[in-house]
Amino acid sequence: MSLAMIMMLMLMAVDCATCSMLAVDGVPRIRACTSAQNSKNDRSERPPVAISRPLRADQNATQAKIEVLVEAASEQTATIKGMTKQQGQGQTVARKFPIQSVKDLNQMSMEINDTNRELYIDAIKIHIMHGGIMKNLKNVLSNTVVLAYNVDGVQGKAALKNESSFYGVLLDAINLVEGTGSAEDNLRKALQLQKKRYFKNSSCNKNKIEHENNNNV
Known part of the structure; x- marks a missing residue:
């Protein structure tokens, strides 16, 4: 074999090796890279997929509903907190009754204002609701306070009218519970009735004590 033939065969072998190195799964690397690059270019040049108008409208409507629900939930939470706070304040006011002394009555009348007066009205309503003011004034004013006052301050008594905020x-509260008649007239009668009960009970207790003392002699 001639030297020229040997050189040709060597060159062919080198070419074959080079081709196998450049090939991937039988596809030349250059061609594969070129194809991949072309595919990438095709994707980059492809226009973005547009969201249809109906779909966009549905998304906007859903977002709007979510915002409305969130706002409603926030308002409801605030309302519940406000109601809870008011309920707690109402219970605190209700525990102040019955008023035990003239001093306590003076203090309460000074505490009542336009902001909290509804709490006091509700508290008094609770105390006189079952049976009305005639039966339940004792749940609002103790005997000590009732004996010290009448409505107009006559006969040496203090005027309940002068405790204007409480009055x-x-x-x-009497108007809301009784529904009929003059609230002031009903209060006058209730004060007189409670005083009569007090004196009657005091008289009975006195007679009972005297009777027991006589038996012990």
Whole structure:
């Protein structure tokens, strides 16, 4: 074999090796890279997929509903907190009754204002609701306070009218519970009735004590 033939065969072998190195799964690397690059270019040049108008409208509507629900939930939470706070304040006011002394009555009348007067009205309503003011004034004013006052301050008594803030909420509560008649007239009768009960009970207790003392002699 001639030297020229040997050189040709060597060149062919090198070419075959080079081709196998450049090939991937039988596809030349250059061609594969070119195809991949072309595919990438095709994707980059492809226009973005547009969201249809109906779909966009549905998304906007859903978002709007979510915002409305969130706002409603926030308002409801705030309302519940406000109601809980008011309920707690109402219970605190209700525990102040019955008023035990003239000093306590003076203090309460000074505490009542336009902001909290409804709490006092509701508290008094609770105390006189079952049976009305005639039966339940004792749940609002103790005997000690009732004996010290009457409505107009006559016969040496203090005037309940002068405790104007308390007097106003008391009349409002009576009106709401009784529904008929003059609240002031009903209060006068209730004060007189409670005083009569007190003196009657005091007289009975006195007679009972005297009777027991006589038996022990």
